[in-house]
Amino acid sequence: MHMRSLLLLASAALLIGAAPAKKKLLTPTDVVTSSPASAWKTIPADDLLVMDLANGGRVVVQLAPRFAPVHVANIRALARANYWDDASVYRVQDNYVAQLGQNESEKPWPAGVQPKPPEEYMRPTKGLAITPLGSPDAYAPNAGFADGWPVGYSPKAGWATLAHCYATVGVGRNLSPDTGTGGELYAIIGNATRHMDRNIAVVGRVIDGIEKLSSLPRGTEALGFYKDKAQYMPIAKLRLASQIAPGERPSYEYMDTGSASFAQYLHIRANRHDDFYIRPAGGVDLCNVQVPVRKKTA
Amino acid sequence: MHMRSLLLLASAALLIGAAPAKKKLLTPTDVVTSSPASAWKTIPADDLLVMDLANGGRVVVQLAPRFAPVHVANIRALARANYWDDASVYRVQDNYVAQLGQNESEKPWPAGVQPKPPEEYMRPTKGLAITPLGSPDAYAPNAGFADGWPVGYSPKAGWATLAHCYATVGVGRNLSPDTGTGGELYAIIGNATRHMDRNIAVVGRVIDGIEKLSSLPRGTEALGFYKDKAQYMPIAKLRLASQIAPGERPSYEYMDTGSASFAQYLHIRANRHDDFYIRPAGGVDLCNVQVPVRKKTA
Numbered sequence: 001m002h003m004r005s006l007l008l009l010a011s012a013a014l015l016i017g018a019a020p021a022k023k024k025l026l027t028p029t030d031v032v033t034s035s036p037a038s039a040w041k042t043i044p045a046d047d048l049l050v051m052d053l054a055n056g057g058r059v060v061v062q063l064a065p066r067f068a069p070v071h072v073a074n075i076r077a078l079a080r081a082n083y084w085d086d087a088s089v090y091r092v093q094d095n096y097v098a099q100l101g102q103n104e105s106e107k108p109w110p111a112g113v114q115p116k117p118p119e120e121y122m123r124p125t126k127g128l129a130i131t132p133l134g135s136p137d138a139y140a141p142n143a144g145f146a147d148g149w150p151v152g153y154s155p156k157a158g159w160a161t162l163a164h165c166y167a168t169v170g171v172g173r174n175l176s177p178d179t180g181t182g183g184e185l186y187a188i189i190g191n192a193t194r195h196m197d198r199n200i201a202v203v204g205r206v207i208d209g210i211e212k213l214s215s216l217p218r219g220t221e222a223l224g225f226y227k228d229k230a231q232y233m234p235i236a237k238l239r240l241a242s243q244i245a246p247g248e249r250p251s252y253e254y255m256d257t258g259s260a261s262f263a264q265y266l267h268i269r270a271n272r273h274d275d276f277y278i279r280p281a282g283g284v285d286l287c288n289v290q291v292p293v294r295k296k297t298a
Numbered sequence: 299m300h301m302r303s304l305l306l307l308a309s310a311a312l313l314i315g316a317a318p319a320k321k322k323l324l325t326p327t328d329v330v331t332s333s334p335a336s337a338w339k340t341i342p343a344d345d346l347l348v349m350d351l352a353n354g355g356r357v358v359v360q361l362a363p364r365f366a367p368v369h370v371a372n373i374r375a376l377a378r379a380n381y382w383d384d385a386s387v388y389r390v391q392d393n394y395v396a397q398l399g400q401n402e403s404e405k406p407w408p409a410g411v412q413p414k415p416p417e418e419y420m421r422p423t424k425g426l427a428i429t430p431l432g433s434p435d436a437y438a439p440n441a442g443f444a445d446g447w448p449v450g451y452s453p454k455a456g457w458a459t460l461a462h463c464y465a466t467v468g469v470g471r472n473l474s475p476d477t478g479t480g481g482e483l484y485a486i487i488g489n490a491t492r493h494m495d496r497n498i499a500v501v502g503r504v505i506d507g508i509e510k511l512s513s514l515p516r517g518t519e520a521l522g523f524y525k526d527k528a529q530y531m532p533i534a535k536l537r538l539a540s541q542i543a544p545g546e547r548p549s550y551e552y553m554d555t556g557s558a559s560f561a562q563y564l565h566i567r568a569n570r571h572d573d574f575y576i577r578p579a580g581g582v583d584l585c586n587v588q589v590p591v592r593k594k595t596a
Contacts, residue, residue: 094509095464121577136434138581166393166489175573190512191464191489191585195570198577211392211516214488218509272493275473279419279496283436285583287489 025274028265032292035261040253041148042296048241049079049204050250051100053089054234057212059187060250061169062293063204066128066147067162070117071171071201074182076240081110083183084238089216093224095190098213099172100235101183109181117179120201122159130160131257135270135283139163139194143286145257145266149205150286152197162202164193165287167210171201189214192287207252207293251296265292323572326563330590333559338551339446340594346539347377347502348548349398351387352532355510357485358539358548359467360591361502364426364445365460368415369469369499372480374538379408381481382536387514391522393488396511397470398533399481407479415477418499420457428458429555433568433581437461437492441584443555443564447503448584450495460500462491463585465508469499487512490585505550505591549594563590 024030049061065072078084084101091099109115128146130153137143140152146160153160162168168188173180179201187206206213216233219226226232241249255262270284322328347359363370376382382399389397407413426444428451435441438450444458451458460466466486471478477499485504504511514531517524524530539547553560568582 092513094512135436138433138435138583139579176576192583193586194583195567195575195579195586197579199575214392215390215513215515217513269493272497277493277497278474281437281493281495285436285490285492288491288493 026264026268027272027274028268031261031265031268032255032294035255035259039256039259039261040294041256042251042253043207045242045249045251046076046240047204048250048252049075049238050241050244051084051238052236053212054236055212057209059209059212060207060252061187061204062207062252062254064149064162064202067123067149067160068120068171068201068203070114071120071180071182071203074113074117075185075203077110077112078182079238079240079243081112082239083107083110084235087235087238088229088232089213089235090219090229090232091186091223091225092189092213092216092218094218096188096193096224097186098189098216099184099186101172101185103184107183109183113181113183115181117181117201119179121179121198122161125153125155125158125160128160129258131262131266133284133286133289134266135285137286139197145262145289145291148254148257148291150289150291152194152286159198161197163286164188164196164202165205165290166190166192167206168192168202169204169206170196171203173200187213192285194287207254208250208295252293253296255292257291262291265289324562324566325570325572326566329559329563329566330553330592333553333557337554337557337559338592339554340549340551341505343540343547343549344374344538345502346548346550347373347536348539348542349382349536350534351510352534353510355507357507357510358505358550359485359502360505360550360552362447362460362500365421365447365458366418366469366499366501368412369418369478369480369501372411372415373483373501375408375410376480377536377538377541379410380537381405381408382533385533385536386527386530387511387533388517388527388530389484389521389523390487390511390514390516392516394486394491394522395484396487396514397482397484399470399483401482405481407481411479411481413479415479415499417477419477419496420459423451423453423456423458426458427556429560429564431582431584431587432564433583435584437495443560443587443589446552446555446589448587448589450492450584457496459495461584462486462494462500463503463588464488464490465504466490466500467502467504468494469501471498485511490583492585505552506548506593550591551594553590555589560589563587 051059133143150163171180172184271280431441448461469478470482569578
């Protein structure tokens with residue numbers, strides 16, 4: 001204990017490298033590192049929302065048009081109209097959400113925004129190739145991964161829903177039947193809030209920079225709203241990657257959840273057996289299997 | 299959407315109050331508020347660890363002596379010897395842990411500290427009255443609540459383990475068979491890390507002020523260690539409540555997880571049906587049923 005206590009997460013490989021006599025037990029990171037290029041899919045530039053905060057922090061969101069097409073179309077229209085240029089992060093509630101947008105302003109919707117989108121809280125399983133999680137789920141009959149996304153689903157009823165995991169991005173709304181429009185967004189910054197699944201439109205997930213939101217001061221008003229506007233974190237720019245010049249736009253790829261690499265990654269996540277772990281769980285929660293995403297270099 | 303998007307959590311009651319014609323549907327908060335005094339248990343002052351950060355933030359930890367008695371005895375001995383008076387939070391890893399202690403110092407253990415405690419990652423179910431969660435769990439054959447704590451357990455094998463939920467506090471250690479001593483502690487500040495269950499000693503949970511840790515800047519070195527000591531958050535004092543003068547010491551109570559109030563609270567957590575929710579999940583994750591804890595006023 002007088003040595004640095006590592007609480008190794010993915011990096012047991014560092015220590016294993018120092019003990020060459022021992023059989024190498026793969027970590028999730030090892031699987032990611034050794035996966036072939038064919039196991040990865042590039043995220044289209046129109047599916048990337050790039051948010052630059054006034055403090056210089058950048059937060060990148062991958063959109064999910066196959067799950068919430070109308071809300072995602074709204075978000076793209078809002079980005080192209082620079083709707084968020086005077087917006088802010090105005091609510092940060094611990095173990096829950098960071099929320100951003102125009103808050104109570106009456107800013108009119110730009111052209112192309114559908115003010116009353118349909119529900120889009122679920123979609124048909126038909127047309128999705130789902131890799132089952134293989135562990136029980138408390139919130140849906142089944143859980144798994146479709147097209148790179150964590151989902152709850154019912155094979156019997158035929159619905160799938162994007163799961164509210166850490167860093168999931170959804171659309172703020174008022175009481176039902178309002179479904180929100182896309183101008184107000186929240187990101188989960190605490191334990192997975194799966195009870196929100198099938199009750200609100202999920203439109204994506206933060207794939208880079210979630211810590212820029214999760215480390216913001218918590219609001220002290222009810223529900224984590226900031227008391228004074230002076231506490232808001234202004235948004236400098238919120239654009240699609242496709243609005244950024246090709247040489248400057250960031251690019252990312254995610255692991256194909258139908259690939260053999262992902263199957264191996266999932267298995268190891270459920271059975272951690274590297275040097276730090278004594279008793280592999282033999283199971284894993286849907287939200288503890290974060291689909292690997294990495295930056296592409298040009 | 300031009301109105302404030304509330305994303306109601308526990309406070310749907312506010313709006314329901316404004317709509318008197320409608321039948322009142324209870325929220326988890328309603329259950330807590332209306333519960334009788336008999337549903338609550340006071341936390342002994344020797345089970346409360348009070349950490350004052352150099353920035354004025356206070357973090358209060360409830361210790362779990364029935365689950366990790368030797369580690370908890372060590373922590374009490376360390377507190378009484380003012381072991382942490384020159385300690386710091388030196389690691390903050392996003393969606394994982396905030397870790398505190400002496401880090402790499404060679405500060406000797408004070409008297410009464412057992413330098414090599416037994417494992418204490420599990421304890422027998424015998425002697426525990428467990429309220430079952432009633433939903434499936436990915437990490438243990440069963441999940442539930444024992445003596446105010448979330449646990450995974452095996453009725454067949456007879457073990458119970460404290461679950462790594464948001465705000466859970468455990469003992470940093472090096473590779474097995476080291477079990478840590480109690481001088482280095484971590485708190486979970488992200489999605490529940492249940493794969494750590496049965497692999498490390500859990501000694502308690504933050505019951506007040508977790509946001510003082512979760513909103514700290516993330517460390518930029520591997521595993522979230524701060525790069526420079528200048529980034530450390532020093533600890534001004536880390537004491538047991540029993541070391542603080544009776545008139546100044548904080549006091550807390552938790553809901554008896556064997557009470558009828560807790561059964562009702564658990565049921566509503568699994569079946570959110572207030573105005574914001576359209577589709578109750580019919581199930582809930584162990585870590586999304588935070589045992590209610592509240593400050594006692596003298």
